[in-house]
Amino acid sequence: MGPVTSGVLQLLALVGALALLYVPLGDHMARVYSADRHLRVERWIYRAVGADPDAEMRWPAYLRGVLALSAVGVLLLYALQRAQGALPGSSGRGSVPAPGAFNTAVSFVSNTNWQAYYGEQTMGHVVQTAGLAVQNFVSAAVGMAVAVALVRGFARSSTGTLGNFWADLVRGVVRVLLPLAAVAALVLAACGVVQNFAGVHEVGQFTGGSQQWNGGAVASQEAVKLLGTNGGGYFNANSAHPFENPTPFSNLFEVFLILLVPVALTRTFGVLVGSVRQGYAVLGAMAVLWCAFTALMMWTEFAHHGPAPQAAGGAMEGKELRFGIGGSSLFAVSTTLTSTGAVDSAHSSLTGLGGGLALLGMMLGEVAPGGVGSGLYAMLVMAVLAVFLAGLMVGRTPEYLGKRIGPREIKLAALFLLVTPALVLTFTALSVALPTPPRSTLNPGAHGFTEVLYAFTSAANNNGSAFAGLNADTDWFHTTTGLAMLLGRFLPMVFVLALAGSLAGQRTVPATAGTLRTGQPLFAGLLVGAVVIVSGLTYFPALALGPLAEGLA
Amino acid sequence: MAHTATHTARLLGASLRALLLLTLVTGVLYPLVVTGAAQALFPAQADGSKVSAGGREVGSALIGQGYTLPPDGTGGTAAPDPRWFQGRPAHGLGTDTRDPRHELLLSGATNLAADNPVLVRRVAEAKAAVVRDNSVPGHPVDPADVPADAVTSSASGLDPHISPRYARLQVRRVARENGLTAAPVARLVTAHTEGRTLGFIGEPRVNVLALNSALRELTAESRG
Numbered sequence: 001m002g003p004v005t006s007g008v009l010q011l012l013a014l015v016g017a018l019a020l021l022y023v024p025l026g027d028h029m030a031r032v033y034s035a036d037r038h039l040r041v042e043r044w045i046y047r048a049v050g051a052d053p054d055a056e057m058r059w060p061a062y063l064r065g066v067l068a069l070s071a072v073g074v075l076l077l078y079a080l081q082r083a084q085g086a087l088p089g090s091s092g093r094g095s096v097p098a099p100g101a102f103n104t105a106v107s108f109v110s111n112t113n114w115q116a117y118y119g120e121q122t123m124g125h126v127v128q129t130a131g132l133a134v135q136n137f138v139s140a141a142v143g144m145a146v147a148v149a150l151v152r153g154f155a156r157s158s159t160g161t162l163g164n165f166w167a168d169l170v171r172g173v174v175r176v177l178l179p180l181a182a183v184a185a186l187v188l189a190a191c192g193v194v195q196n197f198a199g200v201h202e203v204g205q206f207t208g209g210s211q212q213w214n215g216g217a218v219a220s221q222e223a224v225k226l227l228g229t230n231g232g233g234y235f236n237a238n239s240a241h242p243f244e245n246p247t248p249f250s251n252l253f254e255v256f257l258i259l260l261v262p263v264a265l266t267r268t269f270g271v272l273v274g275s276v277r278q279g280y281a282v283l284g285a286m287a288v289l290w291c292a293f294t295a296l297m298m299w300t301e302f303a304h305h306g307p308a309p310q311a312a313g314g315a316m317e318g319k320e321l322r323f324g325i326g327g328s329s330l331f332a333v334s335t336t337l338t339s340t341g342a343v344d345s346a347h348s349s350l351t352g353l354g355g356g357l358a359l360l361g362m363m364l365g366e367v368a369p370g371g372v373g374s375g376l377y378a379m380l381v382m383a384v385l386a387v388f389l390a391g392l393m394v395g396r397t398p399e400y401l402g403k404r405i406g407p408r409e410i411k412l413a414a415l416f417l418l419v420t421p422a423l424v425l426t427f428t429a430l431s432v433a434l435p436t437p438p439r440s441t442l443n444p445g446a447h448g449f450t451e452v453l454y455a456f457t458s459a460a461n462n463n464g465s466a467f468a469g470l471n472a473d474t475d476w477f478h479t480t481t482g483l484a485m486l487l488g489r490f491l492p493m494v495f496v497l498a499l500a501g502s503l504a505g506q507r508t509v510p511a512t513a514g515t516l517r518t519g520q521p522l523f524a525g526l527l528v529g530a531v532v533i534v535s536g537l538t539y540f541p542a543l544a545l546g547p548l549a550e551g552l553a
Numbered sequence: 554m555a556h557t558a559t560h561t562a563r564l565l566g567a568s569l570r571a572l573l574l575l576t577l578v579t580g581v582l583y584p585l586v587v588t589g590a591a592q593a594l595f596p597a598q599a600d601g602s603k604v605s606a607g608g609r610e611v612g613s614a615l616i617g618q619g620y621t622l623p624p625d626g627t628g629g630t631a632a633p634d635p636r637w638f639q640g641r642p643a644h645g646l647g648t649d650t651r652d653p654r655h656e657l658l659l660s661g662a663t664n665l666a667a668d669n670p671v672l673v674r675r676v677a678e679a680k681a682a683v684v685r686d687n688s689v690p691g692h693p694v695d696p697a698d699v700p701a702d703a704v705t706s707s708a709s710g711l712d713p714h715i716s717p718r719y720a721r722l723q724v725r726r727v728a729r730e731n732g733l734t735a736a737p738v739a740r741l742v743t744a745h746t747e748g749r750t751l752g753f754i755g756e757p758r759v760n761v762l763a764l765n766s767a768l769r770e771l772t773a774e775s776r777g
Contacts, residue, residue, distance in 0.1 A: 001753065009753040041578070043660040049571045050563075050673050072568040092654065120659050121651040130580035138572065160565060166571065172726050173575060182587060187592035192615055195599040197588065203603060204610035205618050206765055207634060213616065215601065220587040220679050224579075236647070237660035240708030242615035243601065248755020306667030311676045314701030318662040321641070321714040324756035346645070346662030346708045349672075447666035469664035550668055 007298050007326020010252055011064025011291075014330065017256050018263050020150055025260065026267020026279070032175045033148045034272065041541040042170050045260045046381055049166060059397055059501025062149055065165035066142055067495060072110050073135060077105035079481040081123075090124025091199045091214070099478035105466040106482045108132050110489035111139035111340055111371060113225070113464035114481055116472040120235055125197055132232055133221045137181075138206050140143060140261075141172030143373030146493050147265060148272075153500030155273045157508040162500050176261070177227060184223035184257055191253075192246030210510035218243055223337025226257035226353040231341030231464040234492035239331065239344040240320050250506040251323045251344055255334045262286075262338055262369035265376045273401050277519030282379055284524035289368035289531065290337055293361055295328040300353040302345040305551070309351060318346025319379030329354075339371025341464025348443070348451065348467040355447075355467065362461045363539045364531050365420065371462065377496045379527070383518070384413045384499070386530040390516050399515055402508035419536045423484045428542065430480070437476040442469025446553075450546035455481060457539075462490035560729040615712040616658070617643065620765060623680035627655070635686065636730040638723050638768065640761045641702055642679055646710035660709040679704035687726045698722060717746045731772045742766050 001009075037052060038046070046053045063321070078101050080087075082313075085095035096104065100117055107114040108131075110253035117123070123132065145168035152162050189195050194411050198215035206213055218234045222244050225232060233243040245251055263283065270279020302325055304315040316534030321327045328345040335342050336358040347358050367379045384400055388410050399404040405413075431437050451470040458465055458480040468471070472481065517523065554665050565705045591599040602614040612618050617640045621631035633639050647659030665672035681704050686696045700718040720742045728738040 001749070003756065006749055006753050006756070013753070037772060045574050047570065048574055049567045051567060051571075062734050065568075068564040068568040069571060072565055072572055080737065094651070107625050118647060118659050118661075120657050121649050129584050133573075133584065133772075134576045134580040138561070138575055166567075169571070170575075173579060178579065178583060182583065185587045186590055187593050189599055191585070192602050194597045195588050195591035201655065203601070203612055206606075206762060207620055211612060211616065211618060211658060213601070213613075217588060218582040219591060219599070220584040233711075235660050237662065237709035237711070240662070241660045242613075242617075242709060242711055246602075246615050247750065249750045252754055261675075282583050287621075308585065308665070308667045308669065308672040308676055309701075311673055313697075313699070313700045314732050315667070316701040316707075317665065317667070317672060317676075317705040318645075318708045320707050320709060320712050321706075321716060321758050322712075327755055331629075344708065347662050348664040348666060349662060351667050355666075388775045392770055410578070410606070443666040443669050445668070449670065467664065469666075484672060505610055519775055550666070553668065 003324055004298070004302055006137060010330060011294060014252065014256055015137050015260070021260065022264055022267055025264035027271060029176055029264060029268040030271035032171050032550045033268070039174065042174055045170050046166060049341055050527070051166040053139055053164050053167035054532055055164055057164055058160055059162055060163050062165045063494060063497045064499070067490065069138070069169070070142065070490065073109040073138060074105045074236050077131050077135060078102060080127055081105065084124060084127055086128050087124070089126050093124040093448050096122060096281060100473065101477050103482045106485050108135040108230070108232060108463065109139055109514050110462050110485045111143055111230060111374070112459060112485045112489070113230045114459055114466070114485060115232055115464070118476060119233055119235045122377045126377060127313045128221060128234060129217045132423040133217070135232040136221065136232070137173050137177050140177060140224070140230065140372045141169050143374065144172045144176070144265070145169050146496055147373035147376040150496050150500040151269050153503035154403060156504045158505065160501060160505040161291045162497070162504055164346055167357065177224060179221040180227050180260070181456055183218070184221045184227060184310045188222055188250060188254060189219040191250040192242070193222055193250065194243045195219040203429045204528060219285065223257065225342060227339065229258060229260060229262065229338045229340040231335065233342060239342045239382055240346070245344055247320050248327060251331065254342070254344070258334045258338055258340050258342070259369060260311045261372045262375040265373065266318060267371070269376060275519055280399065280523070280528070281384065281519050281524045284521060285527035285531070286368040286370070286379065288524065288528050289364070290333065293337060293357055293368070294330060297333045297357050300357070301310060301325045301329050305353070306351050314472050315351055315354070318349030320344065320364040328358055332358055333361060335465055336463060337366060337368040337370070339366045340553070341373055341458060343465050346468065347465055348469045350548055352551030352553070356543060356551055358430060358465070359450065359457055359547055360536065360539070360543065362457045362463045364535045365417070365442065366463065367531055374462065376402050377518040381413045381496065381499070381529050382534070383417045383527055384409060385417065385534065386523070387516055387518065387527045387532060390526060396514060399509065400518060402511065403503045403506050404509065409499060410498040412502070419491045421484060423488050424453070425455045425542065427456040427480050427484055431456070438474055440471040440474060440477065442471070444548055446549040450550065453542055453546050456484055459484040462489050468508070580689060590623060600664070604762060604766070607769065611652045611766060614734050614760060615713055617641070617711045618762065620761070633686070635726060636723065638727060638761050641712050642704065642706045642708045643710040644675065659709065660711055662708045662710065663706050676704045687722055689725045689729050692725050694722060713760055713762060717742065717759055717763055719755050720746070720759040720764065727768065731768070733772065733775060737771060738768070764769055
């Protein structure tokens with residue numbers, strides 16, 4: 001069997017595994033978010049928080065909950081890093097300097113997990129486990145809560161309420177993420193991912209001398225890092241480090257974990273709006289994009305264009321041998337078409353077009369299948385736009401799932417879609433044009449520009465992967481990527497919740513003969529077109545200066 | 554105004570309590586339970602898959618290492634020891650700049666672009682070195698036979714594997730340096746070649762530490 005066949009079979013195995021869990025997990029999440037009963041541990045939390053989990057919230061109240069929790073999350077995580085030097089159990093690591101601590105706090109709370117530090121020498125057990133890993137759960141659950149609130153906006157008629165934020169948050173953590181993460185962590189530990197609370201290991205070497213590496217609660221963090229599409233690695237090399245991703249099987253399993261919840265959420269959506277076909281249509285659009293990107297990535301990486309891969313006889317720079325080109329391509333596409341940003345290969349050393357694909361995957365808004373929750377709500381906003389475009393063509397008032405898409409809805413959708421490109425292009429232009437930012441790029445020419453473009457695309461889309469040659473450990477990049485992550489996460493949430501509130505207030509109108517059938521393959525095709533044209537074309541000039549110039553040279 | 558301020562303060566207080574409780578659940582209980590279970594079920598893996606050979610610890614099965622000659626005292630980079638199979642280049646490894654008491658391995662890639670002249674030169678130099686080091690009288694190495702993994706750095710800098718092709722390419726040199734014939738060394742490589750998991754996941758590979766450990770035994774036997 002050749003490496004190409006192996007890559008294709010891995011892709012098919014992945015699709016099969018996801019298909020197997022699609023219905024059970026999707027239905028489970030639908031039950032979780034519509035259940036009347038509370039678990040005992042959940043009641044304890046509500047009592048301590050002082051929240052009534054059965055109180056319905058309108059969209060401003062729901063949004064205030066999201067913002068307050070996230071603001072406190074940033075402050076707590078910042079304080080924890082600043083105090084690390086005085087904390088026990090940090091293996092002697094000092095406090096993190098202020099700009100880096102701000103950047104990292106924002107990064108983990110916004111589900112980005114951009115990392116401008118070496119995990120090995122910067123973060124001790126306490127910050128990793130009780131700080132960073134906690135936000136891996138919480139930020140993911142917040143994304144899921146916002147998505148569910150939008151789905152309720154479609155599903156409810158004339159109420160104006162979207163559910164209870166505290167209940168959605170706590171249930172997402174306790175009933176969805178925790179059980180999945182516990183099982184996944186043990187599978188990873190069986191493969192060889194480390195899980196201990198030891199200090200620095202000093203291990204003898206074959207020819208004498210010793211190696212020193214850190215232990216840590218890696219498997220438990222790795223599981224939720226992928227399940228919650230977070231992506232912040234325990235070690236600098238992230239999922240390329242053998243202690244995070246030791247075997248070919250663990251690699252495929254990690255790609256599976258990345259895709260699992262975002263894919264199954266389309267089923268949850270279908271169940272909650274009362275038509276699983278609607279979920280299939282959204283999933284279909286996601287699947288078309290994901291398969292196309294994977295095929296293109298494998299093609300360019302196996303073809304290994306570019307001077308260095310040609311000289312080496314293969315695009316193996318920055319790739320681990322055990323994963324090979326097939327496994328690395330699957331991971332690279334899945335991590336950038338979701339908001340994960342974990343990497344099992346160095347994206348900066350992908351072929352010119354391969355790097356461009358990783359970049360474009362994020363630029364499309366991470367919708368195939370996207371981050372946990374954020375992928376679903378971004379795709380639903382895109383669906384609103386797609387029915388609007390279709391409505392323009394036939395001259396009818398557009399409807400989606402029985403809700404009229406009027407001026408207010410389309411304005412909110414447009415604002416949602418404009419936030420990220422505005423952030424990416426403005427900050428990239430400033431970094432390139434201003435004299436102040438230090439020269440931070442590693443590679444010359446078009447690739448150097450792509451490093452900067454990639455950084456802000458990754459930050460504003462809350463991805464977190466990097467063309468890591470860029471030295472982002474400077475005050476300029478800490479501040480600007482920090483702002484891009486913050487605004488790129490929470491401004492879209494404002495527009496999504498406002499849209500949800502507006503939809504929930506409307507009376508559901510029955511479908512007529514003239515209603516666009518949105519549960520059909522044709523609509524999935526329209527959705528793909530809307531994603532590619534609206535998001536892709538926005539970035540075309542910037543892509544031409546970077547990866548296209550490099551890849552076509 | 555005062556009403557809004559009170560309301561905001563109450564909301565922030567609720568958020569703080571929620572986060573502290575979720576920290577207890579997901580940041581303390583969850584990792585402790587997983588650690589307990591992993592240490593009970595998979596103790597060797599949970600502690601880093603350490604390997605012992607000949608009665609002493611020689612490394613981790615998962616972490617690559619250098620097989621180099623003792624430092625010559627000039628302060629340069631240690632030269633590869635021709636008696637042992639060599640792993641992949643690791644130009645992306647970092648050095649610990651924060652902690653004076655330790656020399657932690659800092660994983661990483663070179664991040665050099667496919668069109669970067671530095672990388673092109675490095676690949677060419679590595680290829681020339683592989684050809685030079687592995688050519689033995691009567692059996693020169695053809696540069697076209699040098700596989701990509703032999704001349705490129707991995708993503709972590711800690712790749713413990715090489716391709717079976719790169720291992721076979723080193724057989725004659727290794728045999729000669731250890732005073733062995735090529736056949737038993739080639740058999741060693743075949744015995745240590747792992748196929749794809751379940752026949753299709755990942756790439757065929759050879760763990761360099763395991764191969765060198767077996768080679769050390771073979772050499773000791775032939776001398777004994």
